[in-house]
Amino acid sequence: MDREQQILALIRQNPFISQHEMASIIGISRSAVAGYIAALTKKGTIRGRAYVTSDENTVMCIGGANLDSKATSKQAIRLASSNPVRVTESCGGVARNIAETLAGLACQTALLTVVGDDKAGQWVLEETRKRGVDVSQAIVLQGENTGTYTALLDATGEMFLAFANMDIYDKCTPALLRDKWPHVASAKLVIADTNLPAETLGELIDRCREESLPLFIDPVSSEKAKKLPQELRGVTAIFPNLEEACQLAGITPGSSNDYSMIAGAIRERGVRHVFITLGSQGVMYAGEEGERLFKPIPTKVVEVTGAGDAFVAGIAYGVMRQSTYMDSCNYGLAASHITLQTDQSVASELTEDRLQQTLLHLTKGDESLS
């Protein structure tokens, strides 16, 4: 059998097979496989990317799905003391929050994550499914505990301290990613968080680059952002806050407010679009479409948790609707604005209608948004 025949046989056997997998089975480079596929496509033997299935409008979110527990202090927090609080439990996890927000915005969304075989895991998956996310690829791991995030918020809704108990994500290995790759590769956009182990993030970035799959990364925290490889070619967009951005740029957090320089250093690692979220200062965009500081929408903040996740979902919503990255920024700002006005990490009010209405007010210059 010649090479073209070998490739056709592999595609017939597994219509989901990636170029990467074909390359390792046949023992040639991925780019050589791409060359044969291009030739077969030119001849009409392969009709476009006919081996991509009907998932092709899906956003695949990969990473954390946690049980969040948030305690909001009723008065100024006193250390080494018993503080009166109001406690709420909800579904969390950066990748899961983004997936749920996108489903609420009528985007076809799937979640690849791991949970434990405990009540929390069962509840988180069931709730996420009820809110419209395809969780059929999520894995329940026997004997493991579902990830938990426990936050103490001050009386103004700002985070004071949080605990992340997420050892389970060490089980999101490169082997698991390979196993699930057909489902990932058939998505239109992949969004990953850095709850994933370093090796899995590295492999995901390489594969997305090789297969020209758009990939967004949410760094989660400056500590977890350290897991990203130096080489970030293959990352389409990244969404650090200022502390995470400094970490990614290789400078000491707090040592500079030159957002353009910081974003430039991140871009040099190979990222095409950088969004530095700046809390009440808005967002800095720097990327292939230029540079711009976006002012935030004036907001009466109830609680900050999830504002960054909503921003990423807003950008994904815009990009899935073919907007430019700069134009999508307004969707991100509006999604954060709506989320910040609720005590929920994923605002149930964040529907497509509400997002569009908020933007309409914004473009009319209406400052009295609610």
Ligand SMILES: Nc1ncnc2c1ncn2[C@@H]1O[C@H](COP(=O)(O)OP(=O)(O)OP(=O)(O)O)[C@@H](O)[C@H]1O
């Ligand atoms: N006080 C505020 N007023 C108006 N907009 C805000 C405020 N705080 C946050 N935002 C909006 O939300 C976006 C994301 O918030 P932030 O920069 O706090 O992200 P983050 O630190 O990644 O959030 P998290 O990790 O808590 O989800 C900001 O870019 C901004 O548009």
Ligand SMILES: O=c1[nH]cc([C@@H]2O[C@H](CO)[C@@H](O)[C@H]2O)c(=O)[nH]1
């Ligand atoms: O290390 C982590 N900390 C916090 C989160 C999640 O962030 C969300 C808020 O942005 C919250 O839901 C929490 O579970 C995570 O996934 N990993």
